[in-house]
Amino acid sequence: MISKFANKSFFLRLGSGICLIALILGAIIPGGCILLAASLLVSLIGVFELYRVLGIEKRSLGFTGYLFTLLYYLAIYYSSRNFYIMMPLLVLFLICLLAQYVFTFPNFKTQDVSNAFMGMIYAGVMLSFIYFLREQVSGQYFVWLIFLSSWGSDTCAYVAGVAFGKHKMAPVLSPKKSIEGAVGGVIGAATLGAIYGAVFSEKISLPVKPAIAFAVICAVGALVSMVGDLAASAIKRDHEIKDYSNLIPGHGGIMDRFDSVIYVAPIIWMLLGLVQEFIS
Secondary structure, three states, rough: HHHHHOOOOHHHHHHHHHHHHHHHHHHHHOOOHHHHHHHHHHHHHHHHHHHHHHHHOHHHHHHHHHHHHHHHHHHHHHHOHHHHHHHHHHHHHHHHHHHHHHOOOOOHHHHHHHHHHHHHHHHHHHHHHHHHHOOOOOHHHHHHHHHHHHHHHHHHHHHHHHOOOOOOEEOOOEEEEEEHHHHHHHHHHHHHHHHHHOHHHEEEEEEEHHHHHHHHHHHHHHHHHHHHHHHHHHHHHHHOOOOOOEOOOEEEEEHHHHHHHHHHHHHHHHHHHHHHHHOO
16 A cells, blocks of 8 residues: 555655645744735636636636736725625626626627636635634634645545545546545544644633534535535536646646635634634
């Protein structure tokens, strides 16, 4: 079984993964403007990768998406009432897309407008919840639940799948993923969450024991991360590509590496909000 892990591809992924983790630590640990700027950069790259797959990266709809991604993050930076400005900004974004659709008709199809809107929400807005979670009280501890749920479960699922995988979970979208691997990913994420919560329990204020809360949250997050991973795979399969880009050696692009993180971030934010508001 060791030989299955010891190959050139694995070590390439490992090396670039370590560099990526170092960059993430350098952005998340200080938080604030550094994390916001890093989130903006990652979001813009992610939006570009999605738009390129969807065929609008160099068209006016694409540039409108880049502009509103930037405006969205500027609104976060300058406004103390972030969530009150989100909806008007997104509505304005859709209005601008529809205006381009109308006044340049028939240059664009309806799906181009939908793709432009979806891409900005998917890679821009959803990723920003990493920043929102980090900036909460105790956010320096909460934010890592995103990565325990996504990358932690992915690693556990990979190991469990290689060791025990027999039954395919999604044979068309991702032939290498197995039900056994998925179970291992959920159990692994829950275990990591429980250990993490136990280690930092004295520094975290929650109405329930952090070890229990984090175990449940990470288990749910692991399930959600699998959907995010498969959603990104479905888009690639629809457009017959292997990776979104080759930006990260051995991993592909931002959307290849952050696909589950993007999905998990808002869910972890919501789950922690539920725990803090209703379980007290």
